[in-house]
Amino acid sequence: MKISAAEVAHVAALARLRLSDEQSEKLTEQINDILAAMDRLNELDTSGVPSTNHALELTGAMRPDQVAPGLDHQRALANAPASDGQSLVVPKVI
Amino acid sequence: MTSSLHDLTLLEARALLDQRQVSSLELTQALLARIEAIEPQVHAYLTVTTELALDMARAADQVLAQGQGGPLTGIPAGIKDVICTQGVATTCASKILAGFVPPYDATLVARLKAAGMVLLGKHNMDEFAMGSSTENSGFFTTHNPWDLAAIPGGSSGGSAASVAAGSALFAVGTDTGGSIRQPASHCGVVGLKPTYGLVSRRGLVAFASSLDQAGPLARTVADAAQVLSVIAGHDPADSTSAPRPVPDYTAALERGVKGLKLGVVQEFFAAGLDPEVEAAVRAALTVLQAQGAELVEVSLPHTDYALPVYYIIAPAEASSNLARYDGVKYGLSLRAPQGDLMDMYLDTRSQGFGPEVIRRIMLGTYALSAGYYEAYYGKAGQVRTLIKQDYLDAFQQVDALLGPVAPTPAFDIGQKTGDPLQMYLSDICTLSVNLAGLPGISVPCGLAASGRPIGLQIIGPHFAEETLLAVGHAYQQASDHHLRRPPL
Numbered sequence: 001m002k003i004s005a006a007e008v009a010h011v012a013a014l015a016r017l018r019l020s021d022e023q024s025e026k027l028t029e030q031i032n033d034i035l036a037a038m039d040r041l042n043e044l045d046t047s048g049v050p051s052t053n054h055a056l057e058l059t060g061a062m063r064p065d066q067v068a069p070g071l072d073h074q075r076a077l078a079n080a081p082a083s084d085g086q087s088l089v090v091p092k093v094i
Numbered sequence: 095m096t097s098s099l100h101d102l103t104l105l106e107a108r109a110l111l112d113q114r115q116v117s118s119l120e121l122t123q124a125l126l127a128r129i130e131a132i133e134p135q136v137h138a139y140l141t142v143t144t145e146l147a148l149d150m151a152r153a154a155d156q157v158l159a160q161g162q163g164g165p166l167t168g169i170p171a172g173i174k175d176v177i178c179t180q181g182v183a184t185t186c187a188s189k190i191l192a193g194f195v196p197p198y199d200a201t202l203v204a205r206l207k208a209a210g211m212v213l214l215g216k217h218n219m220d221e222f223a224m225g226s227s228t229e230n231s232g233f234f235t236t237h238n239p240w241d242l243a244a245i246p247g248g249s250s251g252g253s254a255a256s257v258a259a260g261s262a263l264f265a266v267g268t269d270t271g272g273s274i275r276q277p278a279s280h281c282g283v284v285g286l287k288p289t290y291g292l293v294s295r296r297g298l299v300a301f302a303s304s305l306d307q308a309g310p311l312a313r314t315v316a317d318a319a320q321v322l323s324v325i326a327g328h329d330p331a332d333s334t335s336a337p338r339p340v341p342d343y344t345a346a347l348e349r350g351v352k353g354l355k356l357g358v359v360q361e362f363f364a365a366g367l368d369p370e371v372e373a374a375v376r377a378a379l380t381v382l383q384a385q386g387a388e389l390v391e392v393s394l395p396h397t398d399y400a401l402p403v404y405y406i407i408a409p410a411e412a413s414s415n416l417a418r419y420d421g422v423k424y425g426l427s428l429r430a431p432q433g434d435l436m437d438m439y440l441d442t443r444s445q446g447f448g449p450e451v452i453r454r455i456m457l458g459t460y461a462l463s464a465g466y467y468e469a470y471y472g473k474a475g476q477v478r479t480l481i482k483q484d485y486l487d488a489f490q491q492v493d494a495l496l497g498p499v500a501p502t503p504a505f506d507i508g509q510k511t512g513d514p515l516q517m518y519l520s521d522i523c524t525l526s527v528n529l530a531g532l533p534g535i536s537v538p539c540g541l542a543a544s545g546r547p548i549g550l551q552i553i554g555p556h557f558a559e560e561t562l563l564a565v566g567h568a569y570q571q572a573s574d575h576h577l578r579r580p581p582l
Contacts, residue, residue: 052482
């Protein structure tokens with residue numbers, strides 16, 4: 001499969017990235033090189049093969065529902081670029 | 095004492111501390127002096143915590159004076175900057191996290207501290223652990239102490255270079271596709287990537303959640319066992335952490351290899367393997383054979399597919415994990431005067447992430463996007479099953495597998511930065527181990543004519559760290575590659 005410049009722009013928008021024309025052009029070329037290497041997977045017939053999303057068979061981890069201390073407001077907001085002491089502050093949304 | 099304090103192994107330092115022949119303060123001061131002397135050439139640290147280290151050393155000396163202490167009491171070490179340290183900047187070598195100071199310790203850091211470790215600082219790495227050379231660091235490139243013109247490997251390149259150069263007695267790094275083992279190999283130190291789930295990932299900044307695993311880098315296999323014993327174990331705060339008892343890894347060291355069946359992975363010796371690497375690894379195999387191991391040829395037929403599978407799954411998981419860097423909660427936040435929320439997202443992410451991280455977010459977003467999900471992510475998950483099955487089949491016949499860590503010794507700085515696919519190929523022998531969730535260790539097994547180190551890789555079944563440590567330790571009893579130090 002090959003990715004077009006328009007698809008690169010679409011994917012950048014999905015990923016919330018703003019790319020310069022030069023960046024887009026270079027990425028289109030590099031991603032196509034990488035995708036060509038990925039296409040090798042089509043040599044394999046995987047019909048009926050289950051997917052592995054985790055290498056170990058994991059089951060839901062359960063623990064008793066007990067209240068434990070967590071981060072307080074002050075520490076949770078200590079790294080915030082902007083806050084009013086109680087909440088994170090962000091630019092205009094609508 | 096014939097050697098400097100910074101040349102000690104962890105266990106040698108342990109013995110001197112326990113016998114009160116040296117204090118932790120003296121040891122820590124020696125390491126800090128070493129850092130000051132060599133950092134202008136090696137650049138292994140993003141942050142050096144001088145005052146904190148001296149305070150921790152003084153506290154360790156008080157504990158030792160009372161005849162108490164844990165396995166790491168008073169031992170100075172460095173931590174990869176992808177692992178959260180309370181009150182100490184943790185940046186993942188990314189401009190988007192510059193200045194981020196975690197409000198809590200990663201579980202593994204809390205365990206190291208409880209065991210008495212002295213924190214020297216945070217090690218440089220490829221940005222968000224994406225890379226094989228540490229050239230993708232958002233701040234500077236680390237140099238290989240064996241040859242300053244060479245890359246140290248990556249992504250835990252700062253950690254490997256630091257342990258090799260004697261600016262930390264051990265380090266803890268992370269390995270998503272080879273990021274502990276490959277730099278360990280390139281810097282002539284031991285690097286152990288544990289089984290997925292053995293070491294808690296809480297507080298480890300996520301790259302690819304189904305592959306990431308933290309583990310030790312150290313001078314010897316015995317040192318690595320000592321560190322693993324501290325950081326391994328179930329953590330209720332990590333839902334993927336394995337709820338199983340932790341064996342005494344140091345006790346497993348002396349088991350030897352007599353009677354063990356070790357598989358030589360044919361595909362790892364395929365075309366493209368550097369002849370010097372092949373010679374050094376094959377020589378290591380005969381050392382193990384001479385000690386009583388039985389060597390058998392083993393095939394992992396889907397080896398060639400590990401690269402495409404990895405470079406779909408890891409970027410896909412990364413694109414999702416890195417969505418959290420949005421300029422809202424922490425780190426870089428670029429807010430144009432008249433800009434709205436979307437402008438903040440776009441500006442912050444585009445200027446905060448480096449080129450390799452942007453490339454992988456783009457690849458991963460594409461592989462997960464409508465219309466391509468089945469062809470890429472779906473297919474990769476199925477082939478991952480086949481790769482894992484190859485290993486499970488092999489472990490029906492053998493106790494562990496052997497091969498090289500990297501197909502070549504460390505390449506030159508700048509040599510592969512223009513070609514991402516060439517860079518990805520340097521992890522060809524390590525990627526499949528993460529896809530299958532297995533433990534693997536890199537052990538120094540020689541030097542190329544250029545003076546750059548070569549590593550032997552030992553891979554085991556899930557939770558067979560004891561076997562890896564026994565094989566690696568047996569090899570180090572019969573070889574001296576781990577005793578060499580870089581000319582620095």
